[in-house]
Amino acid sequence: MKQQKKGEKCRKLRYTGCVTHSTILISENVDIKTVSARLGHAKTSTTLDIYTHAIKARDTVVADTLDNLFSKVQM
Numbered sequence: 001m002k003q004q005k006k007g008e009k010c011r012k013l014r015y016t017g018c019v020t021h022s023t024i025l026i027s028e029n030v031d032i033k034t035v036s037a038r039l040g041h042a043k044t045s046t047t048l049d050i051y052t053h054a055i056k057a058r059d060t061v062v063a064d065t066l067d068n069l070f071s072k073v074q075m
Contacts, residue, residue, distance in 0.1 A: 022051055027058060 018039070025035045032055075036047035048055070 019051075022047070023053075026051055026055060029058075 022035055022039060025038070026032070032044050032047055035051070036044045039047060041047050
């Protein structure tokens with residue numbers, strides 16, 4: 001398999017594919033530094049600025065999970 005340069009995999013995808021790719025990685029709890037590197041972003045803050053919608057969605061899942069855990073404890 002040919003060694004690919006930093007961010008090359010995602011650059012080969014069209015924009016929509018890249019957004020989907022990144023959103024899936026974030027939703028699967030891949031750390032933001034890794035996602036940022038795959039996108040070829042020099043700073044993780046760039047990735048965070050662009051993909052905050054995916055991170056906010058994860059926050060909702062975390063909140064729901066905590067609600068479920070606490071409701072079991074209160075029983």
